[in-house]
Structures are given as structure tokens and as C-alpha cells.
Amino acid sequence: MRWSQTFIPTMKESPAEAEIISHKLLLRAGLVRKLTGGLYTFLPAGFRALKKVEQIVREEMDRAGALEVLMPALQPPDIWEKSGRLESAQDVLFHVKDRSKKNWVLGPTHEEVITTLVAGELSSYRQLPVSFYQVQTKFRDEIRPRFGLMRAKEFIMKDAYSFDIEDESANASYKRMYDAYGRIFARCGLQAFPVQADTGVMGGAHSHEFMVPADTGENEVVYSDSGDYAANIEKATSQGPLKRTLQESCGDVEKFETTNVKTIEDLSARFDVPAEHQIKTLVYMVDGKFVLLLLRGDDQLEETKLGSFLRSASFRSATDSEIHEQLRAYPGSLGAVGVEDIRVVADNALKGAAGMVTGANQDGYHLRNVDIERDIRINDWCDIRKVKAGELCLESGNPLKIRRAIEVGHVFKLGTKYSEALGATVLDENGKSVPCIMGCYGIGVTRTLQAVIEQCFDENGINWPTSVAPYQVCITALDVEMESEVMKLALKIYDELQAEGVDVILDDRPARPGIKFKDSELIGFPLRIGIGERSLAKGNVELKPKTGEMILCSPDETVSKALDWLEANSVN
RNA sequence: CGGAGCGUAGCUCAGCUUGGUAGAGCGCUGGUUUUGGGAACCAGAUGUCGGGUGUUCAAAUCGCCUCGCUCCGACCA
Numbered sequence: 001m002r003w004s005q006t007f008i009p010t011m012k013e014s015p016a017e018a019e020i021i022s023h024k025l026l027l028r029a030g031l032v033r034k035l036t037g038g039l040y041t042f043l044p045a046g047f048r049a050l051k052k053v054e055q056i057v058r059e060e061m062d063r064a065g066a067l068e069v070l071m072p073a074l075q076p077p078d079i080w081e082k083s084g085r086l087e088s089a090q091d092v093l094f095h096v097k098d099r100s101k102k103n104w105v106l107g108p109t110h111e112e113v114i115t116t117l118v119a120g121e122l123s124s125y126r127q128l129p130v131s132f133y134q135v136q137t138k139f140r141d142e143i144r145p146r147f148g149l150m151r152a153k154e155f156i157m158k159d160a161y162s163f164d165i166e167d168e169s170a171n172a173s174y175k176r177m178y179d180a181y182g183r184i185f186a187r188c189g190l191q192a193f194p195v196q197a198d199t200g201v202m203g204g205a206h207s208h209e210f211m212v213p214a215d216t217g218e219n220e221v222v223y224s225d226s227g228d229y230a231a232n233i234e235k236a237t238s239q240g241p242l243k244r245t246l247q248e249s250c251g252d253v254e255k256f257e258t259t260n261v262k263t264i265e266d267l268s269a270r271f272d273v274p275a276e277h278q279i280k281t282l283v284y285m286v287d288g289k290f291v292l293l294l295l296r297g298d299d300q301l302e303e304t305k306l307g308s309f310l311r312s313a314s315f316r317s318a319t320d321s322e323i324h325e326q327l328r329a330y331p332g333s334l335g336a337v338g339v340e341d342i343r344v345v346a347d348n349a350l351k352g353a354a355g356m357v358t359g360a361n362q363d364g365y366h367l368r369n370v371d372i373e374r375d376i377r378i379n380d381w382c383d384i385r386k387v388k389a390g391e392l393c394l395e396s397g398n399p400l401k402i403r404r405a406i407e408v409g410h411v412f413k414l415g416t417k418y419s420e421a422l423g424a425t426v427l428d429e430n431g432k433s434v435p436c437i438m439g440c441y442g443i444g445v446t447r448t449l450q451a452v453i454e455q456c457f458d459e460n461g462i463n464w465p466t467s468v469a470p471y472q473v474c475i476t477a478l479d480v481e482m483e484s485e486v487m488k489l490a491l492k493i494y495d496e497l498q499a500e501g502v503d504v505i506l507d508d509r510p511a512r513p514g515i516k517f518k519d520s521e522l523i524g525f526p527l528r529i530g531i532g533e534r535s536l537a538k539g540n541v542e543l544k545p546k547t548g549e550m551i552l553c554s555p556d557e558t559v560s561k562a563l564d565w566l567e568a569n570s571v572n
Numbered sequence: 573c574g575g576a577g578c579g580u581a582g583c584u585c586a587g588c589u590u591g592g593u594a595g596a597g598c599g600c601u602g603g604u605u606u607u608g609g610g611a612a613c614c615a616g617a618u619g620u621c622g623g624g625u626g627u628u629c630a631a632a633u634c635g636c637c638u639c640g641c642u643c644c645g646a647c648c649a
Contacts, residue, residue, distance in 0.1 A: 012598065012610065013584050017642060037641065091647065109649090143573080143647055150649095157649055209649090218648085303646090410649065444649030478608060514609035521609095532608055 001471065003507040008045050009033075010519050020216045022454035023148035025462050029523045031470075038145025038153035045470040045523060046449075048503075050156070052468040053449050054135050056187045057158045064180040066131040066160050071113045073137055075105050079112040083421045088313060092140040106139035111414070111440060114161045115422040118436065125165040125428045128436065129173055133160035135445060147216065149450040150406070156446045162439040163419070165428060170437040174206060174413050177441045181210050181409050184443065188452055189465025189571045192408055195221050196231035198304045199412070206413045210443075211405035212451045221405045222387050224398040234304035237383060238391035238400055240349050241296060243276045250355035250369045253337065259364045262332035264297045267357065267366065274298075279350065279358035279370065281334040283318040283327070286310055286343075290318065290326050292336050294346040294376070295385055296353070302386040309345075309382045327361045335359035336376045337367055345380045346372065408448045414438040462524030463547050467571040471505040473497060473562060474525035476516045478532035480508050489541070489555055490531045496559045502566065521546065527565055529558060545569070 007030075014024040017034070026032045031046030042050055058068065080086040080093070086105075094106040107113065114132055122128070138157045145151050162173035178194065185192035190212055197209040209232055211221050222236035223229060231237070261267050264275050278297030283290060284306075295301060307313055324330055326342070335358035336344050350356075354371040370376070389402045419425065419435035428434050449468070456463040466472050475497075477490035490506060497504045505525070507516050513532070520528050530542035541558045543551040543565060553561045 009582095010610095011583065015583070016578080016585090019643070034641095138649080140648070144643095144645090146643090151647090155649070159649090407649065442649050447649055476608095512607065512609085512611065514611080516610095517608080518610050530608085534608060 001505045003505055004509050006044050006505070008043070008519070008523065010522055018148065020147050020150075020454065021457055022216075022450045023150070025453050025457060025522075025524075026148055026450065029462055031523075032149065034148075038142060038151070040149060040152065048470040049464070049468050050446065050449055052470075053188055053445055053452075054156070054158075056467065057135065057184055057443060057445060060180045060184045060187070061133045061158070061160060063183075064131070064176045066133040066162075066177075068134060069114075069132045070134050070136060071107070071110050071117075073107050073139065075107050075113060077103050077105050079116050079422065080105060083112050083115075083418055085112070092142070094139045094141050107136075108138055108140045109157075109440075109442070110134070110136075110159055111161065111418045111438075112422065115418040115424045115438070118163055118419075119422050119424040122163070122424070122426055122436075125426050125434075128426065129162060129164045129169050131160055131162040131173060131177075133158060133441075146218075147450075149446040151218070152446065155444060158443040158445055160441040162441070163424070163436040164439075165426065165434065165436070167437060170413060170439060171206075174411060174439050177411050177439065178208060181411060181441070181443070185210060185212075185408065185448070187467055187571055188448060189467055190408070190448070190452055190455060192451075193230060195223070195405075196235050197410065197412075198232060198235040198308060206411075208411050209407045210409035210411075212408055212455060213403055214406050214451070214454050215404050216454060217404040217406040219405050219407050220402055222400050222402050224393050224396060224400055226396060226398045228396045228398065229393045229400070233387060233402065234302060235308075236387040236400070237394050238387045239394055239397070240391065241276065241299065241388070242391060243274075243298070245276055245296065245350065245353040246355040247352050248354055249371050249374070253370055253375055254368050255360050255362075255365050256368060257364060258333070258366045261364075261366070266332075268297075271357075271366075273357045273368075277356055279335065279353070279356050279372065281336055281359055283323045283331075283334065284315050285318050285322065286315040287312055290322075290342045291315075292334075292339060292342055292344045293384065294336055294344065294350055294372075294378075296347065296349045299347065299349060299385040301384055305382075305384045305386075309380075309384060329359065329361045329363050333359040333361065333363045333365060335361055335367060335370075336378075337361075337370060340377065343379045344377060345382060345384070346376075346378045347385045348381055348383050349385055351381065406447065406451045406454065407444075408451050409441075409443040411441045412439060414440050457524070458547070460518070461522035464524045464526055465571045466526045466566060466569050469503070469526050470523065471503045471525055472566060473502055473504040473527045473529060474520045474523075475504060475506045475529045475531065476513075476520060477506065477508055478513050478516070478530070478534075480510050484533075486531050486533055486536060489536070493529060493531070493541075493555075493558050493562075497562060500559070500563060502563070526569065527562060529562060 009030040011028045018024040032040045092108045096104050135158045164170035192210045192212045194208040197207040199207045220233040222231050222233050267273050275298035280295040280297050282293040350372050356370040357368045358370050360367045391400050416435040424436045425433045475490050479486035494506045528544045540552045541555050
């Protein structure tokens with residue numbers, strides 16, 4: 001491509017709307033433009049990079065044996081009704097009406113469509129296993145679009161679905177996808193790693209998310225340096241708090257006055273009760289019923305774990321007035337001692353705790369010397385606390401760390417939820433009708449592209465891996481007069497590289513050198529070939545890798561040197 | 573939806589407190605000179621000051637309403 005014939009509107013300054021580096025660089029490098037919040041147009045260079053990511057995804061999906069299809073983005077709501085997600089996914093579903101006022105939805109994902117397809121087309125276990133995938137635009141009514149392509153209302157996703165007759169082969173299908181994901185992200189030049197993920201209300205057997213470490217990521221990942229444990233914080237477990245809780249009784253429960261104490265910190269500061277010697281009492285409404293949640297004072301509730309334990313997504317914290325009506329006290333003085341008619345769920349970290357302090361269910365009073373198992377009627381023990389950095393891994397005993405990350409992919413063993421709801425059954429070898437065991441596998445393609453930028457940049461711009469760069473090579477011609485020696489050589493090298501199948505752009509703009517260098521570094525072509533009168537007079541052409549030292553070579557060996565460099569720096 | 577901030581030229585922003593002719597830099601157009609790291613000079617074009625409404629002789633500026641954008645929280649690839 002001749003630069004003068006394409007459209008790459010670079011910017012010297014970052015638009016005020018962009019906060020994180022990858023968003024700024026997407027805009028400054030002229031890769032995308034915003035239509036409105038959460039909706040972006042891919043410009044020629046950005047679209048080229050996007051297509052390269054898609055191509056890598058396609059190659060690895062094909063290699064994993066998945067079959068590419070294309071499903072409708074516009075979908076009838078009745079299949080969503082059948083799966084139960086018209087209700088449970090209502091927050092993300094876009095609805096549209098046609099001229100006869102009939103309601104339609106825009107697909108945020110395609111379990112319902114693919115399962116309907118399989119229900120109609122497959123009838124024998126002999127046709128399994130089978131996996132389908134597509135690369136397609138998804139629509140989600142995001143509560144808050146963010147960071148450019150990172151969280152958008154409309155985005156490109158690769159979604160894949162596997163169908164198996166038995167558990168063992170379903171696990172094998174899962175493993176094939178899991179392995180393919182590792183290859184995909186590696187080929188995109190990303191350092192992505194799998195972490196255990198919550199399976200939520202679906203309750204499936206396995207789920208892993210593929211995470212790209214980044215401070216701007218929206219997820220927290222708990223991991224150990226030894227590499228034997230990694231999990232989303234929503235799922236992560238540990239051996240428990242580092243500070244032990246008292247285990248020996250201190251005597252009988254005593255009520256004491258704590259006027260104006262509203263928080264754990266107040267109680268610590270004014271009554272010298274460390275947070276780990278307090279019981280935190282949270283009041284939740286679960287499916288319309290009150291539930292008391294007990295945590296150690298220095299622990300935080302992890303709501304996702306709570307949802308998993310309750311097997312419900314319909315819970316929320318109770319309002320102050322609901323709490324007062326039920327317990328006759330406001331938050332700050334709540335406790336579970338003496339509570340008889342409400343379900344009490346306690347976190348495992350409180351097991352055996354003695355000599356604890358908790359609210360008295362009377363404003364301005366607390367109780368001390370509470371022995372949790374002696375004084376509180378606990379209905380359930382479970383793990384609902386958020387893991388903290390420094391705690392020890394349950395399996396290996398190694399210390400855990402926490403860092404932020406971007407979720408670029410998710411593999412999920414679904415089980416039979418959708419196949420049962422939508423009738424995707426086949427006859428097994430005994431002639432018995434059984435639902436297919438499904439898996440679903442997503443990659444945020446547009447998000448992956450931005451994650452690459454978020455991970456690969458320097459002070460001058462993007463550092464594209466050769467595999468996804470809009471162009472692998474940029475020839476910077478410093479004299480663009482058609483008759484000049486410089487331009488003649490630039491055109492010759494350009495033609496030869498193209499003939500070798502290299503993605504090359506020739507900067508033939510009549511611009512000053514500084515502009516060309518800066519633009520090339522901003523967009524971040526992996527290799528720049530600089531041709532100018534000054535160096536040519538010494539018999540030199542410059543090969544400048546974006547992230548490496550300048551290599552000088554003669555005009556004749558430029559093409560072969562460039563090919564060597566690309567070969568040596570190939571990600572694939 | 574809750575909390576915070578911001579909307580003035582294509583981009584970055586000043587002007588608003590204390591109402592009185594719409595501004596700068598970059599970019600853009602034409603010209604001259606430059607020509608290996610975002611050039612200099614000359615001449616020029618570009619605005620519903622997000623929109624509506626109120627107050628006022630007079631509103632970018634003050635009040636109210638509204639729309640949009642960004643950030644923090646709940647959702648997720």
C-alpha cells in the first residue's frame with residue numbers, strides 16, 4: 001500500500017476522552033474513531049490489524065476441528081424465553097421491534113441459536129462430537145462502555161460451541177479449545193494465562209478465563225509465583241486469613257455501650273478491638289427472604305462466591321429500613337446472637353472463633369465474649385470471603401499475589417442446561433434420547449486487539465508484534481520525487497517485498513522526515529526501512545526495527561535482510 | 573442506576589469568578605523559503621460556545637431543565 005493512497009489520520013495529541021494508553025494509541029495512530037460511547041469505526045489500518053487477529057483465531061479454531069458458521073445477530077425472543085435468559089440476561093439484551101411491533105433481540109452471544117440449530121439437525125450420537133464457531137458482531141447493552149474497545153456496546157467476538165455425547169469427550173473438547181486459546185494469544189504476541197473462573201449459577205464443571213496482565217484490567221487475579229495456582233478473585237480460595245482468630249472462650253457474653261460506633265474501624269479505634277476479633281454481620285435479601293451473612297471483621301464479602309453458594313443470582317443487600325424492620329437495629333450494631341428465624345450463613349474463617357465482638361441488634365450496643373458456635377445458631381458454613389494478597393495457597397502452601405488483568409477469553413463447560421431447554425438431544429447407542437453435553441468458548445476479538453496495544457507500546461507509540469501489525473514493514477522514502485534515486489529504490493524494494501508476500505506500506509507522502517518517522521513509530525510498524533539521499537550516498541539503506549537497533553545494509557541486500565529479520569521476529 | 577468531573581474551531585485548551593465585538597497553539601487552504609526527527613514566515617478559511625429555557629438593555633459567562641462524553645462502583649469477551 002502507498003501511504004498516500006490510504007487513510008491513516010494520526011494525531012499529535014491524545015483526545016481528552018481517552019484515559020488508558022491503548023485507547024489513546026488506538027485514536028492517535030488513526031486505527032479507530034468513535035461514533036458514540038461504546039461504538040467505534042475501524043479505519044483502514046485498524047481494520048487490517050483486526051483482520052489479522054481474526055485470521056489467527058480462525059486458523060487455530062480450524063486446527064482444533066471446529067467448523068466455521070455464521071449465525072444471525074437478530075434473534076427471535078422465544079428461544080431466549082426457552083433458555084430462561086430473556087429474564088436472566090435482560091440487563092444486556094438489546095430489544096428491537098419490527099414494523100408489526102413484534103419484539104426481537106440482538107444477540108449478545110449465541111447459545112440459543114446454535115442449540116436450536118443442533119436440535120433440528122443432529123439426531124444421532126454418531127454425529128458427535130462436533131464443534132461450531134463464528135466470528136461475529138455481538139451486541140450488549142453494557143451498563144458502562146469503557147476504555148474504547150475494551151468494553152463496548154457492539155464488539156466482535158469469536159464464539160464456539162461444542163456438543164458431545166459423554167462427559168469424557170466433552171472434557172476432551174474443552175481441552176482442545178483450552179489449548180487452542182493458549183496458541184491464539186501467543187500468536188497474537190500476548191502474554192495471556194488461564195485462570196480458574198467462577199461458573200456462576202450454571203454450576204458447570206470447569207471454566208477458565210484467559211487473562212492479560214494489565215493495571216488497567218477490570219479483573220483481579222489471584223496467583224502464586226510458582227505458577228501452580230491462578231484464579232479470578234471471584235473464585236479464588238486460600239488457607240484463610242493470616243491473623244488467627246481467638247479460639248478460646250473468654251467467658252460469658254456481655255453487652256456494652258458503643259454509642260455512635262458505626263463501623264469496624266470505629267470499634268477498633270475506640271474500644272481497642274482488632275478487626276479480626278469482630279464479626280461483621282451483613283443482611284441480604286435472597287429470593288425475597290432475609291439472610292444474615294457473617295464474616296470476620298477484617299474480611300470482605302465476595303458476592304460472586306455468595307452467588308455460587310446460594311445457586312441464585314437474585315440477591316441484594318437489604319436496605320436500612322428493611323434491616324431495621326427485621327432486626328430493630330441499624331447497620332453498625334447488627335449481630336446474629338439470639339437470631340432464631342433467619343437463615344444465618346457464616347464464612348469458614350469464623351470457624352471456632354471465640355471471644356468475638358459483634359453488634360447487639362440494639363443501636364449503640366455491642367456484645368463481647370461471643371463464641372460463634374456456642375452463641376450463634378449457624379445454618380451454613382461456606383467460603384464467601386475475598387482472598388487477600390499474602391495468604392497461602394490451599395494446594396501448594398505458596399503465598400498468593402493479586403494483580404489486575406484483562407479478560408480476553410473464556411472457556412466454559414456448560415453441561416446440558418441449553419441442550420435440555422432447547423431440545424438438543426440425540427439417540428445414544430442404546431436408542432435412548434440424551435441431551436448433548438455442551439461447552440462454550442468466547443474470545444473478545446476487538447478487546448484482544450486492544451489488549452495487544454495495552455501490553456506492547458513505548459513512549460513513541462505502539463510496538464506491534466509482526467503477527468498482527470497493520471503492515472509488517474514501512475518503507476520511509478525521504479525523497480518522493482518519482483525520478484529520484486531514493487524513490488526509485490524505494491519502489492523497487494516495495495515491489496520485491498510485496499512479491500515475497502510481505503505486508504508493506506510505502507510512505508510516499510511529500511512530508512518532512514520528522515513527520516514520517518514519528519508517524520511510523522506511533523503506528524508502530526515492526527520494521528522500518530529508511531531510504532534517504534544522505535545514507536544512500538554512503539551506499540546504505542537503514543533497517544530500523546521498532547524495538548531494536550538500526551541495521552545498515554546495502555541497497556541490494558535490503559530485501560533479503562528484511563526477510564531475515566521478519567523470519568527471526570515471527571511470532572508464529 | 574448511585575457518586576465525581578467535563579462539553580467553546582478537526583485536536584489540545586484559554587475565556588466564565590466580576591455578563592458587554594469569539595480567542596490561542598496544533599491541524600487545514602494558498603504562497604515564499606526550507607528539506608534526515610512532528611520547520612519558518614506571509615496571507616486565509618473554519619464556531620447553533622452541546623441543546624432548550626429563564627433572568628437581563630445585553631448571556632460562552634448567572635439560574636433551571638435536558639442531552640452527550642469521561643472516570644469510580646454493579647455487568648462481562
